Amino acid sequence: MAKLVTLTIDGITVQVPPGTNVVDAAKKAGIDIPVFCYHPKMEPVGMCRMCLVEIGRPVVDRATGELVRADDGSVKIQFSPKLETACTTPVSEGMVVINTSQKVKDGREDILEFLLTSHPLDCPVCDKGGECPLQNLTMEFGSGQSRYIYDEKMHSAKHVPLGDLIYLDRERCIQCARCVRFQDQIVDDPVIGFYNRGRALEIVTYSEPGFDSIFSGNTTDICPVGALTTADFRFGARPWELNAAASICTQCPVGCNLTINVRREAISQGRMAIKRIMPRQNEWVNEIWICDKGRFGYHYVESEERLDQPLVRKDGKLTPVSWDEAINLVSMRFKQAGSNLLTLVSGRLSNEDLYNIRKLTDSLNGKSALYTQMGGGDVVAQVGMSTGSNLANLGKGDVILVIATDLHQEAPIWWLRVKQATERGAQLIVANARSTRLDRYAKYPIRYAYGEQNNLIAALVQLIDPQKFVDAKAIKHLSEQSIIKDTAEALKAAQNLVIFFGNEGSGVADSQVLAQTCAILLATTNHAGKPNNGLIPVWQRANDQGAWDMGWRPPTDLSTSIKEANALYIVACDPAGDDPRLSLTPDFLVVQDLYLTPTAKLADVVLPALPFTEREGSLTSGERRVQRYYPAIPGRTGALADFAIAAQIAKACGITLEERSAAKVMDAIARENADYAAISYTELANVEEQWPIIGRADLYYGGTSYENKQGLGMQLQNAVQKGEPFQISLPELVEQSGEGLLAVPITRLYDRGNTLIPSQLLRTHLVSTVMWINAKEAKQQGVEEHDVVQIECGETSALVTVELEDAVPDGVVLVPRSVGIPISEPCRVRLHITERV
Amino acid sequence: MKTEHVLLRHRDHPEINELENYRKIGGFEVFRKVVTTMQPNEVIEVVKSSGLRGRGGAGFPTGLKWAFVDQKNWPHYVVANADESEPGTFKDREILEGNPFQFLEGVAIASYAVGARAAYVYLRGEFWQIAHQLDRRIQQLYHAGLLGERLFGTDYSLHIFTHLGAGAYICGEETAMLESIEGKLGQPRLRPPFPPSFGLFGKPTVVNNVETLTNVPLIIERGAEWYRSFGTEKSPGVKIFCLSGRVKRPGNYELPLGTPFRKLIYEYGGGILEDHPIKAIMAAGASSSLIVANDPALDTPMDYESVPSLGAQLGSASVIVVDDTVSIDWLINKTVHFFRHESCGKCTPCREGTFWMMHLTDRITAGKASWQDVELLKDVASQMRGKCFCALGEFSIEAVLSGIERFRGDFEARVKG
Amino acid sequence: MNTLLEKYTDEVQTILAKYPPDQKRSALMPLLYLAQREYGYISKQAMNEIGEILDITATEVASVVGFYTLYHDQPAGKYRIQVCTDLPCALRGSEEFLKQLCENLGIQPGETTADGLVTVEEVTCLAACDRSPVFQVQTPDGLVYHENQSVENAMKLIRTWQSKP
Ligand SMILES: Cc1cc2nc3c(=O)[nH]c(=O)nc-3n(C[C@H](O)[C@H](O)[C@H](O)COP(=O)(O)O)c2cc1C
């Protein structure tokens, strides 16, 4: 590590790394220097001039290069005549900073007065009231009265929609450019900017459709005044009336830490209601950001459609019954079914749910199946991210490989962190059959044909270790390409290697092989089992990894498994909604969910579950970090946590399962599952100080993102790290074959899943039932943009609207997942035009 | 004092805006000589010892600036500052119209000296016609083999491009200018790093004023000693003084540095219109403080060291003359309007301060203000002092504060009560 | 369709060639002049087209349009007469010149004549302080200076425009 620089601030001596600016150095010493434009996650710009301090530096004799000393031997310090901006001034050895003199106070009062002259001072009706640095700093530094002529103040538009999610109050804006810089520098989506100049500067968007960026909500957190607000929270509540609960986002495998703000609401009959979702700092996971899906997509938990009573089919109709009646019926029929019981769950559930449901099923000798379109969780348990990893540690000399996934859409915060790693110097390899937004930062963007992803990784392995995949014909045309050769060299030279893999272009079986080949690549380059190295699965659901860890596996053939079962227990998934033709006609169907999904409508018994906001639980992220969430509001009466429902069924079957609390279930998991041995709810609640310091009522203002007081979670050790042998053998490679148009399902952030549709706010952002095809291929297939076509894949088919998209390869159509198109794996399709406008 | 036209040579040779005529008086021979016979640092040494200082306003030693260019980071660029937007400044325009090839030769020599193979001439958008002429002239240089690849049989190549601004005074500030060339808002950058280490496209860059560069060919041709024979010890050389305002013969006058105000205003400028008494002088355009035009002031030499003794700066030597028909409150209202219009908005004090100064001076000149408003105006200006991001904001208060202090009577006469 | 790119393919290429290939954004200002020539002002469509050519967002294009005074996001008179009334010119009577010119045209500064031909605007210093009164005429095709002006001269000039078809 570089030598630390020593300086004093208000008489306190501090040591910080070179390059630190004075604001941050002061913060480390516990001293607040007020800022508006400076944000610790962005380059300083020195625009607002609020952070003025007096700075002195030791005097150096030019001739000798020696420090000049006063008679008493102390080093002579020369103060610059002007105040300097602390945010733009890097520390230097022996620097003396004064943050409390009258001169400094006056300087800040001057700046504040300027800011307030154009501010509407409408604090009583401002959403930021109570958490506003302008308000706080005015209390601290303001002069208490304005000498400026009020009727000449600026007046400008107050409710300007920049998009459908973010509103701007132009009068409140203090032109600090935090939002513009966030969109430009941090998320590389510069769709808001300044217009005009001087005092007429205003935030605008000229993009279509406006401020439409999947990270847009973060700008409202870092806006230091109430100029930017979300459509979700505007006029929703005053910040000081809110209670905060720690939670984890359940929308994707990143596992962003959340704070859920709640308040007792008159309109909901005095019930507690969720007012907004905010990021909670976890520098290992999401830093201080979250994506808009996590922020705005929670409304399903408060949907009016939620079930609050068990239902049993009587005379063909689902009829409300008591829990006892439902549980008795279910337990009786499950016992009867025995080994003919099939339990189907998804990674939407917590570890505790997955554990208990698995236990129940096993005890009854039933079969268990994970509802997923992707494999490889067992491989991840061997070579996933190791304990002590942080994507923020990746930089110069490190390599990141992203294959068969569109991170921007599937796991936005990972996209962001990968992008930032490239900015720190990491080399990025992006391999996919089509271009994605991550390509911009890739040193090696690699294209292959859908289906070739496994062979590509094998080719890289072969180039690095010629002993492996020796005779594989299938990879020859790949390993001869110069970009792939260069990539292999880069991989060889990598200090650290992280591989993200997804299932774009693969089915479950194929993606299982992809996981294996990637693991072999990690092992071949000697990166397996080391911190800041490993395999990260881009699952579709938040806790797919937890499901694998709890022993759940996807069935080889779901529809056959279903056909063979007498009794079906389906929890937190909706196979009938995804594929209406799936025949779900066992003797006895139990569905456990939040609402009456298409699958639940077919059920004999429906058991109402609680969403994550109303209970406790833990999730295991794709980086194998186990994190716990807390109840934000009391559970709705009539519904129960999934693990508790399973325990009740078990009890009625004469099996004992933990049902008292999620924490106790976790203790059971820890006793049984070696990977989870060190995990307990107490451990998961551990925190340590994070940098930057954020979320307090400090004058040093990092945003409304919450400080993490409730737990940073724990990253699991993987098998290799634990010293277990690496157990993955080389898979068989197959050559790409098959004729005809290939349909490939892809994951879009805003799909039409059950957990997103109820969010009115995101309605216009949801992807509809479309298929994307390039113009040339469209011509070949005789279809035109906006045509409605029947897309046929074997037995199943769906109606989709044609959209032209350059990035789609020839011979391929892309269709979104989770919008009701029953194509879950790549398949050959035929198109029939049914309507042309 | 000895003088001759070093810069405004077209006044003696009106036809030198044609390449062939410029070459007849030796044009581009210096560039050839430099490229074929001199090392870049030799060129820099000559410029250093000539004592040439930047004519864009800050007066920074030109040779020293060239020597600062980071030799570890390539490529390098030269940017010629032809933004000329300071009120009262119109010298670069005359050079560009009358003596364009000498300027281009200066750009070429500077580029060679700092190892730049591409140079941009940034012209204010209003110089649309000049830019088009300059484009044609640059093409002529390519045709004549004086620009392009492998010049004069060496492996030195040079390309010169023009870049047209679009109406923003702040783009004369060198880092804002670089942003503007990069297709961004013309807002100044944080400094350090300075352009010689982090400039255009993030590469080491020398930014020089048009007049500065136009000096260079003759300095190299005739030597540093010759150049030092003009002007004063510390401010050697010639300078174009832009004379405007209430004088009989406004215009550009190329004179040695150190020429007294009186000589410029009365001898060259023919004195004040209708022979009114002179009242005040602004030596650096709208950015100046107001000099009370008494005898000692009129006898002060116009050079970088003497003008500060009057509580003012020489800047770009845009001498605006004010007579007794002008009330100073009106005058600062004009300058403050200018700065309010041109403030880029990046920093709080300038963005807000220029706006409030405008409002207050509007009230004062309209006779609607009380003395309290004058005090408030003074406060606003003082509140800005030393806190702005760039010099625009700092300059905007010069006339205000010096005006109120040195011409208090004008304000007293205007306010009610 | 990208009109600018298709109609001015060569010109766009010439502009791009002035800047290093990885600094395409630098071509923004010259392209805005091109767009202004084509459309008379910088329309939203022009912003989109330029954004597409330079691989930047329409908002980034718009920001630059908004910052600089010689780009216009609204149509106005075919000829914009921009009179300098800054300090040096004002010391030589330019404010009076502006006033009389406007009176002659029957408009206020900032307004456009009823026939849509002329807009009169006040501008800051044009670097012609020794030849006041001075104005520049901005049209979509460029800018021309008119120095040492009188109201009669200016009106004569305007009449030549009026008589053009
Ligand atoms: C607000 C502002 C406006 C400026 N305008 C100009 C200008 O129009 N022309 C110019 O040459 N320098 C101008 N400068 C000075 C430049 O920043 C820079 O110092 C100069 O171009 C350097 O060239 P020189 O060393 O040859 O003088 C301006 C500076 C400021 C702060």
Ligand code: SF4
């Ligand atoms: S002082 Fe501030 S607002 Fe003014 S021009 Fe400079 S940076 Fe822009």
Ligand code: FES
């Ligand atoms: S200038 Fe330092 S925080 Fe804004």
